[in-house]
Amino acid sequence: MTTATVDIAFLTAAELGRAYRSGELKPTDVVRSLLARIERLQPTVRAYITVTGERAMAEAEAAERALAVGDTRPLLGVPMAYKDIYLTAGVRTTGGSALYEHHVPEMTATTIRLLSEAGAIFMGKVATHEFASGISPEDHPLPPARNPWNLERIPGGSSSGSGAALAAGLAMGALGSDTGGSIRHPGTACGIAALKPTYGRCSRVGVFPLSWSLDHTGPMARSCEDLALMLQALAGYDPLDPASIETPVDDYTATINDGVAGLKIGVMRSWYEAKTHPDVIAAVENAIGVLRDLGAEIVDVDIPNLELEKVLSIIMGAEAYAYHKHDLETRRELYPPVLRNRMLSGGLYSADEYIDAQRARDLVCRSVAATMKDVDILLSPTRGKTALTFPEAYGDYMGAVSFTGLFNLTGQPAISIPCGFGTDDMPIGLQLAGRPFAEATVLRAANAYESATTWHKRHPAL
Amino acid sequence: MSEPNWEEIARARAKIAGITFDEDQVASVATGLGRSLTALAEYRAKLRSWDEPAIAFDSRIERQP
Numbered sequence: 336m337t338t339a340t341v342d343i344a345f346l347t348a349a350e351l352g353r354a355y356r357s358g359e360l361k362p363t364d365v366v367r368s369l370l371a372r373i374e375r376l377q378p379t380v381r382a383y384i385t386v387t388g389e390r391a392m393a394e395a396e397a398a399e400r401a402l403a404v405g406d407t408r409p410l411l412g413v414p415m416a417y418k419d420i421y422l423t424a425g426v427r428t429t430g431g432s433a434l435y436e437h438h439v440p441e442m443t444a445t446t447i448r449l450l451s452e453a454g455a456i457f458m459g460k461v462a463t464h465e466f467a468s469g470i471s472p473e474d475h476p477l478p479p480a481r482n483p484w485n486l487e488r489i490p491g492g493s494s495s496g497s498g499a500a501l502a503a504g505l506a507m508g509a510l511g512s513d514t515g516g517s518i519r520h521p522g523t524a525c526g527i528a529a530l531k532p533t534y535g536r537c538s539r540v541g542v543f544p545l546s547w548s549l550d551h552t553g554p555m556a557r558s559c560e561d562l563a564l565m566l567q568a569l570a571g572y573d574p575l576d577p578a579s580i581e582t583p584v585d586d587y588t589a590t591i592n593d594g595v596a597g598l599k600i601g602v603m604r605s606w607y608e609a610k611t612h613p614d615v616i617a618a619v620e621n622a623i624g625v626l627r628d629l630g631a632e633i634v635d636v637d638i639p640n641l642e643l644e645k646v647l648s649i650i651m652g653a654e655a656y657a658y659h660k661h662d663l664e665t666r667r668e669l670y671p672p673v674l675r676n677r678m679l680s681g682g683l684y685s686a687d688e689y690i691d692a693q694r695a696r697d698l699v700c701r702s703v704a705a706t707m708k709d710v711d712i713l714l715s716p717t718r719g720k721t722a723l724t725f726p727e728a729y730g731d732y733m734g735a736v737s738f739t740g741l742f743n744l745t746g747q748p749a750i751s752i753p754c755g756f757g758t759d760d761m762p763i764g765l766q767l768a769g770r771p772f773a774e775a776t777v778l779r780a781a782n783a784y785e786s787a788t789t790w791h792k793r794h795p796a797l
Numbered sequence: 798m799s800e801p802n803w804e805e806i807a808r809a810r811a812k813i814a815g816i817t818f819d820e821d822q823v824a825s826v827a828t829g830l831g832r833s834l835t836a837l838a839e840y841r842a843k844l845r846s847w848d849e850p851a852i853a854f855d856s857r858i859e860r861q862p
Contacts, residue, residue, distance in 0.1 A: 533858055534858050535858050580858060580859075582860060640843075642836065642839060643836060643839060643840050644836075645832060645833060645835070645836030646833065646836050646837055646840065648829065648832065648833040648836075649833045649834075649836075649837060652829075652833070672819050672821075672822055673822065673825070675819070675822075676818050676819055676822035676823075676825065676826050677825075677826070677829070679811075679816050679817075679818060679826075680807070680818075680826045680829055680830060682814045682816050683807060683810040683811060683814060683816070683826075683830055684833075688834070688837055691837060691840060691841060691844075692833075692837060692840075694840070694844075695836075695837065695840035698840070698843075704861060707861060708861075731825070731828070733829060734828070734832075746858040770860075770861040771858045771859065771860055771861050772858070772860045773861075
């Protein structure tokens with residue numbers, strides 16, 4: 336394998352690390368190659384908002400020096416892209432919004448600092464739905480990213496640029512954030528691996544909030560192994576985040592190849608089947624068959640009270656309104672109309688409705704926890720259909736069928752991995768959720784499926 | 798029972814809250830409000846029938862054995 340023969344853009348972080356240590360690739364060559372690819376694809380995919388090319392090259396040179404003296408950090412020299420709601424000292428952080436179009440923060444998000452300390456290379460900041468919520472219109476100063484599989488479709492969101500960058504081969508890892516599914520939606524829409532860790536597992540310090548009691552940060556990548564490597568760097572207690580939990584961090588790569596034999600997987604068929612497109616049903620049924628063949632025990636589960644998960648929109652709406660109220664009153668015109676009115680609608684809920692929504696949430700949490708005494712993993716599609724077209728997304732993005740918000744309410748870890756393609760040639764995602772802080776089990780099950788299939792090895796022709 | 802007029806409800810609530818929507822977005826706002834409050838009504842119906850204790854959600858997560 337030489338630089339000329341390797342398709343650098345689509346190597347995983349783990350493959351890249353092995354190629355560095357065998358001397359087949361150098362970080363400077365990889366970064367140079369990716370920067371050229373970003374320049375070529377940016378006009379069509381629009382994954383990046385800010386490319387930090389000089390910094391990336393300097394970090395690549397530093398990584399080469401570290402590799403030369405035997406540095407074994409697995410993410411050393413791995414190019415990463417960060418959703419533009421993560422604050423980065425000295426580098427513009429827009430939140431995807433005209434309100435912060437020229438904002439240069441003085442602090443860096445804890446999670447980005449942790450990845451830097453792990454040796455990752457900072458390639459730049461990537462597109463986001465505005466304030467992790469509303470997809471931006473075409474005439475926005477920071478226009479939306481496009482789906483590399485079909486430029487007429489959205490790449491999911493809100494971590495849209497993170498998903499697009501990974502699918503287009505413009506980074507080997509990315510950070511996303513997830514309040515109702517915003518890591519996993521681009522995961523399924525772009526055909527990549529995306530993990531929402533347990534609420535409180537990864538710091539949110541230095542990240543624009545959307546809804547404090549639902550917001551999560553987490554890794555996005557092109558393989559489960561890469562997610563494990565990233566989570567190993569990201570997981571831990573942060574006293575500055577009031578949701579952060581001081582609990583031991585597992586070794587996520589130690590058990591990732593242990594397979595699914597002995598795991599009991601609960602299929603949430605009664606919850607998703609009637610709402611899901613036949614293409615997605617077919618792909619998920621095939622995935623269930625693969626997991627069964629690999630030795631998992633498959634059972635159907637019928638969890639009570641799941642219909643209450645729609646109260647998420649009350650919690651998210653009211654909390655987002657609380658955060659944005661001042662700007663909505665004083666700089667109203669800087670929000671695009673659809674987002675402005677959605678944010679304002681959070682002010683329509685009364686105090687008793689917000690409180691009862693949180694109480695309903697508690698009921699949902701207890702129902703799911705009771706089921707999880709009997710199963711290790713819950714299985715569903717990530718979304719009810721493949722990626723929306725832009726007109727569909729502008730019409731009713733919040734109304735699209737999604738199975739992700741439930742695990743924002745419960746705080747459980749949940750992953751989306753590719754499990755097929757629809758008749759429209761767009762990727763389909765499988766969602767696996769585990770018990771709180773059981774990311775290792777989720778990654779183990781997801782990796783078993785990924786290792787037995789080839790969906791994750793398909794890439795869009797660009 | 799007929800479906801509530803969510804647009805009227807949204808307008809009335811906006812007046813009380815001092816919120817001004819863009820007129821062409823009111824229908825969309827009303828749709829979202831209707832979805833959310835319908836789900837909440839389901840919870841409140843269960844609350845009455847199940848006599849749930851007065852609990853509040855604690856966002857901190859604990860490990861589950």
